[in-house]
Amino acid sequence: MKSIKLHVNGQEHEVEVAADTPLLYVLRNQLQLNGPKFGCGLQQCGACMVLKDGESVASCRLPISAITKSKIRTLEGMIDENGNLHKVQQAFIEEQAAQCGYCLNGMVVASVALLEKNNTPTDDEIKKKLALNICRCGIHSRVLKAVKKAASK
């Protein structure tokens, strides 16, 4: 086990974990972040999504050793230094786009990734972008409204 450097939410961190440890566990346990969630560990559900150099990726099978040169942004990193929420986070609150909220991290992260590249997405573009993100409660229609609302701001 050796010391590994990573760049998360604008800060350098140094952690001592096995090099093959998936990023998700480092974020949750070593960095004590709650945003990324364990959902499947198989990159099938999106609960663990983070932004890796601006792209939304599942972090549950991403070895820590593979991201040392990347900039990672988590749900927590979407909030600015004054505590203001990202427009996507704000829109999720306004649309009450959650039931249990377990999928919310991935939904917000993927939506931020989408809007940073395309600020006028169609319904189909949003659906396609969020296709990896599993929600069991059925809040999809509210998420669509929230993303469109955020896009319009």
Added chain:
Amino acid sequence: MTATRRDFIKQLGYISVGFSMVGTVGLANGGFLASDKIDLLKGLPEKNQINAWLQILENGKIRVLSGKIELGQGIRIAIAQMAAEELNTDLDLIEVNIAETGVTPNEGFTAGSSSIVSSAMSVRKAAAAAREIILKMASEKWGIGISKLQLRDGQVIGPKQEIALYALFEGKQIEETIASVTEYKGKTIRKYVGQPIPRKDIDAMVRGQEVFVQDLRFPNMVHARVVRPPSYTARLTSFNEAEFRKSPNLLKLIRKGSFLGVLAKDEYQAIQLMEKAKRLAKWNAPESLPDNINLKEYLKMLPADVEIHEKKGDSETSLKQSKNRLSASFFKPYLMHAANGPSCAVALFKEGELYVWTHSQGVYPLRRTLAKLLKMAEETVHLKAVPGSGCFGQNGANDAATEAALIALEYPGKHVRLQWTREDENGWEPYGTAMIVELQAGLDERGKIEGWNCDIWSDGHSNRPNGNPNTLLPAQFLEEGYGHPGIGYRGGAVRNAIPYYDIPDLKVETHIFQGPLRASSLRGLGTYTNVFAIESFMDELARMSNSDPIEFRIRHSTDERSVVCMRKLEQKLIGISLKDGEGLGHAFSRYKNNAAYCAMAAHVHVNEITGNVQVKKMWAVVDAGETINPDGLKNQMEGGMIQSASWALKEEVRFDALHVTSLDWNSYPIFRFPDVPEVEVEVIDRIDQPPMGAGEAAQAPATAAIVNAIFDAVGVRIRELPVSKELIKQAKISIH
């Protein structure tokens, strides 16, 4: 629990962590809010006591205690609204503490759309009673008539004086029992009740604060994983413990009979140890599941307890006389709760007492059952509900809590966190049982149903912890040899089996079997299959009598509220044009025949070449009596419609001779964004009526509306779910 053991309830983020020893929780982001010292109730909170539901805090806030758990249904905000209204107190001054043994009232399980009816109504009553006592007390204190006093935001305000509740009661709680209440402000003022007030926890969620049991962290917490056997009845025959104990990073191997758990300091190490142990363990695992046989036929061959549930008139004779008769057989496969977040629990065994943080739907019943399994006194077992992922019935929550406890007992003094894997959850949760419903009906010459026969084949629908340890999964693998929990609660099979229509001669018979897969409560229980069958049948009968499907239902309805729902739905559908391959379907049901009314329509497109069904839009009209939070109600309905569409179109638990094979999201596909329809919900708010939960109201009619729409589109009657499988099967003979 003694006062010294739990002097403080601490709050971190949105989790009220409870239990005194968490005062040392290390926090990721700070944000630890120590709240006031609470007065401990002696013994179990008595439900007829005001202070079992409400506590006056020194900081000016009011704490509401609910024996229910928040699982995404928005119960916390609904309960807060009830209290805020009766106490005329700002929502920010109301905090809601969810289920915890020894602290909140024992409200059994958070299930069956009952949280509004039981918990929120109890809080309303307690708060209204409290208001009257508070005003009387201030009136006597100041010698001023009650009519000159006002209760507002935790203060009593007189013409020239005001006093905080904490001062008024001199730091004590309201000792009175809940007397009969003369006025509910929620029925008259409705400043909070009936308003679409946003939930507070969504803000915490988007900020990544600690919200879920999965987010709990404690100093020196250790990580556990369970080594799953290959099948339900497998027994561990050999495991080289001595060799395995040499593994680096292993804190402890826990072996109890065929139950195997590993502990490590680091979570990823625990995962690797689990995988290693899986490779080393040798099992005797007989292939005992019926894999190469049509499941429907197999279930009908199982030994069954046959019972007449309802008999009215003489349906056999009237069916024989009917001019037009119809019979059909419906099937629903095993369905999975498939919670988005696999089950998780944290357990600590310290100084002879056990503490468990769990997303169980019933902390008291689980405590009773767990204490028995562990052979501990119930008073030494403390359970605290912490929100988990939306479960829609009994998922792995109780089992994960039990396993965490079993492991924690072997590793005292440390918090043990057990996280189930996706495979654990999919492979070991108790499923919603497969069901068969066979219907026969006869129409008279005026197109009215004169006779109705229904036969239901089903497993029990609930095997929740009931005091017998065999309801807890790990009990099956311990040395003690707890057997199969049996059929469990049988009443679920007949839920909504009697059509909510006027039918003179009717018989409902049940055939209850013990099925091959572990089964327990899933959203709506038997209602889902019964209403799918009844409403599909109603559609068919309507066509048989050349009637409009809504008119046909209205013709058989004697309840005006049913009719209002259907008429409103009809209005919504005016002017919808259908293209080639598209269809419109309708359904109606009143949940449990005594709760929320729901009329539903679906607009689908069927690709006649691939058999692929796209649900384009769904409409629902719901009457759940008095509405507490219209947005919360809509959210439950929308979610139910989408989840139901997913069940209908895609879902089926698959298994081979050894075990379940639907172990991930590829082998148990559910709806993803491109599959999801637009949903529209209209709420009929009836202030004069009691409120009824609606968490399960949409589930059954949504599927029925979809299959009826498919028939409308392509003339194929779907009587077996999932649609995808059945349509492809039938497409070969019907569509082309």
